[in-house]
């Protein structure tokens with residue numbers, strides 16, 4: 466059984482929670498990375514490492530490879546290059562010719578966003594962009610790397626093939642970290658010679674502006690892999706949250722889907738339009754959640770108040786289950802190809818100038834939030 470805990474809490478004291486907290490580059494503002502640590506699978510079952518007598522890798526990770534240099538991989542690679550205080554080389558490879566070079570060119574935008582957010586000084590950002598490089602093959606990108614980020618499309622056979630290739634060409638002490646949005650790390654580690662070095666490190670887009678990364682080991686992940694991953698993320702200014710085990714959607718997407726299901730329910734029932742629901746979320750509990758989190762909000766409200774609210778509200782909440790998914794609203798958008806911003810329309814129309822304005826607003830708000838975080842947050 467997994468006991469929840471956070472770094473520094475009594476129950477976590479002897480666990481894998483010694484994720485260091487500060488690792489900011491000179492010229493950066495202080496942003497605290499914290500691990501919502503839970504006991505790792507190895508705690509229950511002892512050392513499950515398949516590494517035999519190999520000593521646990523230690524020291525700084527100074528060579529990082531990124532496989533799949535698209536929206537997420539490009540942002541993750543750029544952030545490692547820009548935010549790690551120690552010297553690092555980040556090499557990107559993409560199956561699409563020119564894909565890695567495009568990502569390196571776009572790293573300038575990441576640098577500008579971090580400068581704009583007050584996270585990096587302009588001269589530091591410019592200097593660190595030189596840490597990025599491209600490779601022409603999988604063998605070349607992984608050469609000398611001790612940490613590999615997999616960010617290829619969310620297709621299980623594609624990812625499994627990448628992991629089999631990586632397992633073949635990299636040593637057993639090279640961490641293989643997947644940015645999968647929802648696959649079980651056990652399925653990625655399946656049939657590998659060295660499954661113990663596989664872990665999920667799930668970012669949120671845009672990777673360089675959202676601090677948290679969900680770190681999800683599988684039952685056979687060696688504890689040093691999870692710890693080293695969390696340490697690297699922390700060194701790069703992220704807030705790693707280590708989960709006790711895999712569940713579909715991890716934590717954040719489960720919470721977001723619960724909210725979205727209820728939002729659809731309210732629109733269907735004629736209670737509020739999408740515009741009103743967006744307004745309510747943005748200007749009421751949204752900002753407060755960013756400061757407190759749901760359990761702290763409940764403690765501030767009073768648990769008696771929450772008990773009364775749950776009695777009153779829960780019977781009326783959406784009760785849709787798996788057989789109702791995907792909901793008709795989403796299915797019809799998918800069928801008509803109105804997929805949101807990327808196709809120019811979704812729930813709302815998205816002309817380019819509107820996309821630009823809302824992207825700027827989002828980046829400004831996220832940058833402000835990032836800059837406003839303190840070491841003791």
Ligand SMILES: NC(=O)c1ccc[n+]([C@@H]2O[C@H](COP(=O)([O-])OP(=O)(O)OC[C@H]3O[C@@H](n4cnc5c(N)ncnc54)[C@H](O)[C@@H]3O)[C@@H](O)[C@H]2O)c1
Nearest residue numbers: 533534535536537559560561616617618619645646668670
């Ligand atoms: N988009 C998001 O907001 C988001 C958020 C969190 C996690 N993720 C996850 O990140 C991963 C990547 O998503 P994305 O949005 O960056 O997709 P993307 O399409 O922007 O990037 C994927 C890249 O991988 C390349 N690629 C395809 N097959 C490859 C292979 N076999 N080897 C090497 N490169 C290959 C593609 O050319 C492309 O450049 C997915 O697993 C996705 O679920 C996405």
